[in-house]
Amino acid sequence: MTKDVFDAMRESDSVRSFKPEPIPDPTISRILEAACWAPSAGNLQPWYFYVVSNAELKAQIAAVCPGQEQVADAPMVVVVLADPAKSNDRYGERGAQLYCIQDTAAATQNILLAATGLGIDSCWVGAFDEIEVQRLVEAPPRLRAVAIICLGYGDERQHNKERLRVAEVTKILH
Ligand SMILES: Cc1cc2nc3c(=O)[nH]c(=O)nc-3n(C[C@H](O)[C@H](O)[C@H](O)COP(=O)(O)O)c2cc1C
16 A cells, blocks of 8 residues: 655655664565656666665665765665667657666656655755766766665654745746
8 A cells, every 4th residue: 555646745855864674675676666667768768777685785875975874874775877878869868868867867757756755754865976877886987877766664754844835936827
């Protein structure tokens, strides 16, 4: 039983402290499946998801994510990688610089929402040295690491989601 999608959006706040308890394999599978259901330009799916639960490797990755101790703390992290060349082949520069980034962002958001729906806390981390992360996860040179997602059972509960009001960011054109 998963949460209603609106409840999941409201509840999916960033969690930066985790219990050591691992995520069950079937739950991980469902989260990765959600990533793969994301939309992508031309349905190219220019993404890869590298799952890291090895403590030593997580610590090495955390060391190249300035101030992001949650990367080592989380029982599992997913490194989301984009394949700009794949998007470039079909859409040129716009594909490489925009579409594949949007595609991987959509997949990342699916991961966050699916995780919340399944009772797993998360944090999207963008502060990292791309080249070093790519080296540590042994990604082929054509891939670009675009996000690291920390996943696990949170050690804190904040629920202080602050957002601009709809009216502040919306313009209805007639
Ligand atoms: C592109 C992107 C990069 C982010 N990078 C980081 C990060 O490096 N470290 C971190 O703790 N949170 C990071 N976040 C999480 C945001 O800080 C968080 O979503 C925002 O403050 C709203 O809080 P909430 O998710 O709890 O509602 C990132 C979020 C996005 C979308």
